[in-house]
Amino acid sequence: MSRPFNPRSLVSPLLLGMLAAAFVPGCATKGPDVGQAAAPDGFDEIVYAVRQNTVGSGKTVTIDVADGMGQVMDYGRYVPGARLEVRNLTNGDVRNLIEGDRFAKADIEGMDLSFDAKKVVFAMKLDDNDNYHVYTANLKQGTDAKNPYGVRQLTSGMQDDLSPIWLANGNIAFITNQNYTQMGTRADEYNHGRRVTQVGTISEVGGDADRKLCSQNLSHVFNLFRMKSGQIGYSRWEHLENVNDSKLFAMNPDCTKMVALAGQHGNKQVNSLVQVTEALDKNVFVAVGTDRERTIQAGTLLQIDARSAVDDSNHDEERATFDVITPSVPTGGDSSPVGRYRTPHMLPDGRLLVSWADGYVNDVNELSQTPPDFGIYIYDAKTRRNQLVFNDKDTWELYAQPVATSVEPPPLDSVQTTQDSTIPLVIGSIDVRQTSLFTVHQNTVGGAQFADGTPMDQALGSAVKVRIIEGFSSEAAPNVTMFGLTMAEGAAILGEAPVLPDGSWRANVPPYIPMHLQAVDEYELAIRSQTTWIQGMPGEDRVCGGCHEDRSAANHPSAQQQPIAATQIQNFMQPIADRIEYPWQMTQGMGTLGTNSLELQSILDAKCVQCHDGTKNGNDAQETYSVTMTDRDTGKKTTYKLSRLDLSSTPVTVTYDRRTATYPASYVSIFYPNALSMEMGQGATITGSVPPAWGIPSDARHSLMIEKLNVTSAIDGTKNAWKLGDAFSDSTITKDGYVGVKGGTRTMHPENVGITLTRDERKALIRAFDMGGQFYSRQNTGFQAYGADPVAAATPPTTSTDPMYPTP
């Protein structure tokens, strides 16, 4: 937003008047243009970054509030004019560590003070044509007139390296949007083209020469924070279908042992946990809690106690507690004039050095052309008061830390020393039946052989396989509008590891890539789908206790000293082309169907369209319903007619020139009813009766088409997932014309009409539904691997001399 330039008008008198009436916590009054409080005990100086929100001079200025900060994980904000200041709170002296023409157009993102309090590491973008890179600077002036504070550039290149923090032994962790892995540009399906950020590490001495890239999540990793344990703490955006939030994780500095820290369970009270500082007690944290978007990455302050009840030096994510310590500050995107916090830092006396802005701190600022004014305060949770430390009304002061030494965490031994992606990651479980999903979280399952409300631990006793699913974003399936009528990401099966008699399983899988797991029963149906991504490094061995085992209990093999899987490891180190995908339909010659894959439409063409096409549906004539779009400007109505269950490849009228976004009638028939259920009955004008939800993405167990087909046990061919002869789960007939599954009672279909589906064909349909019901995969989009992948392409090792990873 823009307006005439007048610094005094940056805070509107009108807005201030409204704020005065509504403001609740602490320092309600605005100080002078440059306000400053007396020095707190324990330190004389603070170091912080100054970031700009206003550009221009003369008659026109541009006020930029949300660009690059619209969502909590965004990092693209660049407004020139940053400073890196050390301010003496006793005498008011200020020195800028990045003085000079070279830094005149710089912006700073993230900063951390070294343990000896002598230097800072920070991310800086020198000008509009630059990227953010990692730099260090000394706090004390040296003798080099050209470089008085010894600024050093540690990383370079055409990627953004951001949010650096110090680790033990002079190492540095940061986040980067550098492309790596064969997927190339990994973009969160939900966050458009913005490249996701992952963790990397360097040493202070070696910089890029020691650059190491950690394994990837499907969405952003951001806001790194130090941990007393020596681990790297971080916020991570979780996006699995309609799960969308930011939780806390940790990993070792060598990129191994990624673990959940907090936010996965319990009532975290906010959507996003970001900008964390560890409290005086180990594994107790203070975070900013806020909504995903519209709060300029600011929010309330929460204390998170993630200490294990058994050993408080360890953490227990499933029993973490969350307490809002600034109760008057909104926990979400509420339109509140109270104000919001950013970048807390724990002080030695237990108070918090914070950035704070009065007012709405959201898009009201955008509309009113009045940027929120982040200044530096000390927040005392006991008195619930902010004490002004320093504020310049014209700029944002962020990332403040006291200039004081801190305890360097212990270095953690590195077990991971290679970035060779041909060396597998090993994953597995000691016993999948060990779970806290019911005992602690009351999770249950229903559908098929399980009555509704079946405890999860009981259901997991039926697991015979663990399905390992790779996730990828639309960049790996080029030129598709979306993966289909589903929120699900791209998916490929790396393999299904058998659950051995003691409940254990183990498999070699490609490193770096995000995956999630499904426990699978004897009917090929997922019992439980993991709702978070896992990943690991080359050579790492990540064996869990069970399927979400109790975090505070010991996990022992059920029968003997070592799990059976310790010596029976599966090998799923497959090139991309050999991974199992289920493209619904191979489109216009794009791509090649893998030898382990199946095209679903070909199954339907061979076994289903005889009875389910555009004119007939089983023994009946095909029924239709329609949806209508009305252009409110012209009044023009466009109607789209859909079949109740047409399993043919006939293109539905959703294409442009029959070449774009073509979906066959089968795909639309199966998944559109469920898609319509998401619109809350308000959006489309529907004529006729919407059919039952034949296909529910990620839920074959409740998909009526799978129930109609039915499936036998892989162990006992006389058993069926859905008991033969019983009524279908949904055979409802309502007054308004809705009709559930027709055709009497449960049978094996289409065998009951003389057509045989092979087990592989039936399995393919079940798996495709359980994987998310995507239309597109890599194999029907012409995927080509990223050509500048800095880590080697994953290919199966022919032989291994490493005793840890024997050749399967």
Place this chain on the structure above:
Amino acid sequence: MRTSTKSLKSVALTLVAGLLFSGASVAGTTAPPANDPNLTVGRAAVYQQLPASSLEQLSTPDRIVSITQGSTAPTEIWRVLEHGEKVECLDCIPDVAKLLYDGNAKTREISAWWLRRRIFGVFGAGEVYSQVLSTLTTGTTDAARSYAAEALGEFLVRDGIAPVAKAAVSDTSSMVRRSAVRALERLNNEGPAAELATALADQEPEVRLAALHATVSINVFSRLDAIVARLSDDSPDVRRRAAEALGTMRATDAVVGLIGLADPAQESDPRVRTAAIGALGRIGDSSAHDAVQAATGDSDPLVQSVAQIALRRL
């Protein structure tokens, strides 16, 4: 972010309007109750036990329409459309389509993203997609053609590749050519006749810069020689980015040219020297050792520090 000149009076009026409007527009963003049916779609329907704060909160169709009518903060527009990802509101489509030509770049991007996720009403004959294609070639203003190119990039439809590739090298406006290049990047494609390489030699630096950015983002770029040629570009910004791109691609063929850019006698801009030396370190070819060694004594402190690090990689 917008750039225009307003009077103080208009600012005050805008402020009042903003506050009044905001009271209505933001009210729906607090966490919904755990039993909200809008939270029980997709995976949440499978695992009802997931906490409401973790789940997507869907926008209503009425809300989607309302944010297209003006006077809504851009951040609210972005939020409503993102949370309307799977809201199958056919009647919303004509209204959201207007946002493809909004003055805010991110609003244009997100509206295209929302539209591309519709199964009906966008890609049919005469519908939004074909209208945008037409605008790319027949739009009467540079802005309209530029925004159309951006939309085609965000639609991610293969049929958009050829028209944006053509616009990238033939439109009379550099604004349009730059948008078309960015669209090719979004489409993850260098163009049917490697138009991205042609754009690297565009007469306008901003187009060349956009093309360089695209070369390292798309999965396959076949014309390394076109990047090497930019090491002698008139624009220091272009030389800098060309060096960085060649480093990303570990282009050993470019080492000689990069050594030249590392030399202050040949390259006066320290930003370019920094980029060249960083690229030489990333490529790791030992023939660059002496040049990088010499750069540790460069007059620019940042060049020195990058050279010290690059030397460790050679």
